[in-house]
Amino acid sequence: MVRQRSIFSFFLVLLATFLISCSGPGVAVAPPTYTAVQLEKIQAYVPEIQAVRNRSQELTTLIKRGDWINVRNFIHGPMTEARLNLTYVTSNLLPNDQPKARQITRDLFNDLVKLDKATSAGNPLVALNQSQAVFAEIDKFFDLLPNTSSEAEAS
Template identity: 65%
Template sequence: MARQRSIFSIILVLLATFLISCGGPGVAVAPPTYTADQIAQIQEYVPEIQTVRDRADELKSLIQRNEWIKVGNFIHGPMAEARLTMTYITPHLLPKDQTAARQITKDLLNHLVKIDQAAARGNSLVASSNYQAVFTDVDKFLQLLPEGSKQVES
């Protein structure tokens, strides 16, 4: 009788192990998506970034005319506000996009600093190359945003 109990116990252990290994979560986890609240938060800030993006030619012409004080004003005014707005948006993005958004914002700051330094030295070549990099960074950031948040009311 003792031998039958041990065989029965081994069979129960094997059956339980098999059932547990085949169990697991049967429901597939949906990929993360934006909630209506997240899109609303992002939509609140997008027009500020888009406005600065639309003023790209203004900065370009200031650099070409060597109006360094106005270049500095533009960088420390509207561009600084756009960068700050980008940092406000970043926590509302999907986790996979937050890392890229932080890096883009950091790159934007580095390019703005280089333009500011070039303006202080009167170096239009460095300012022009970093001007293009700044607006490339802004475009990259805007591409990270969900489609529903990019619709600007007219």
Template identity: 60%
Template structure:
């Protein structure tokens, strides 16, 4: 009979320990935010992205005039450096936005390849449709940037 109270007390201790460990208050973690260093790195590249985005009409006119050499130069010059700048920014975005930013950058690259191929084939319709998609990718990428970076867009 002496053993029953000690086994019962052991079971009660284990049960109390389990209930206390399950009932501890949860600590709310703050959502991830950008550091000053990340914001500075992002803001360093935003003006270059905006300047290329603002040249959308220039590329469209080159395609409409069938000026394929300059279309190729535009794709391999400003648009390629734009893609590189987007890659630099991606590593400084919040982790939840990095995958989407990488996908947008890949999509942009694919559209640039198609524009370049269309220029080689002298296919203005294909070039124009991919030009439109490429600049939509740029706008989608800019939507992922923190608000302090977007304030430079105005």
């Protein structure tokens, strides 16, 4: 009986040694990062989006004046182009950020539709609120963008 326990213990030690030697440290997966091409594509569109964002006061002034024709021109011109640029940028974001970016772009579109309806109805209060919502969506989108100054230094 003692001899059987010794042999059994010996095999357990061999099995444990084998299992420990076969297992290695886990492979560390680097977090996803932006490639130089992705950063370049993103940076191609950011100035155009930022230019529209910087014109928020202009839209507010047009709404307060009741200049509905120019408000609609602004919505269907620069704002729609900015929305299109957001769509182009979305495909170059990290995979984890793309669903958030798509949702922000959808919300922006819905806010633009509401702003257009308020403009058609000549309702300055709703139009002002919707214009603020539109620019808030753009700000949320900018939060998803990579900080290119630190990314460029790391490369």
